[in-house]
Amino acid sequence: MVNGIKANSSHEVESAVKEVFGRLFGLEGLSLSGLRTVHLGKLPVFSCNHDWTPKVILALSLVRQIEGKKTVLKTVKISGTIKSLLKNR
Secondary structure (H helix, E strand, C coil): CECCCCHHHHHHHHHHHHHHHHHHHHHHHHHHHCCEEEEECCEEEEECCHHHHHHHHHHHHHCCEECCEECCCCECCCCCCHHHHHHCC
């Protein structure tokens, strides 16, 4: 879950994270990871196969710019399933 994002920029966050992830692990890694974004209200939530979680966190931490603005993304919460993330929100 990523916090502090304006509603209209969550898609830009998704694009930035996938771009960094793709540069790090290539198209094959992007495919194998199952990386996708679920939007919970205004918050983008990144979902992936559990083996790829540390790599997704790395990609999140390496995003430095979104829409030309300096950015720092912070992992707020990690959960085993989207359902448990919603329950404990």
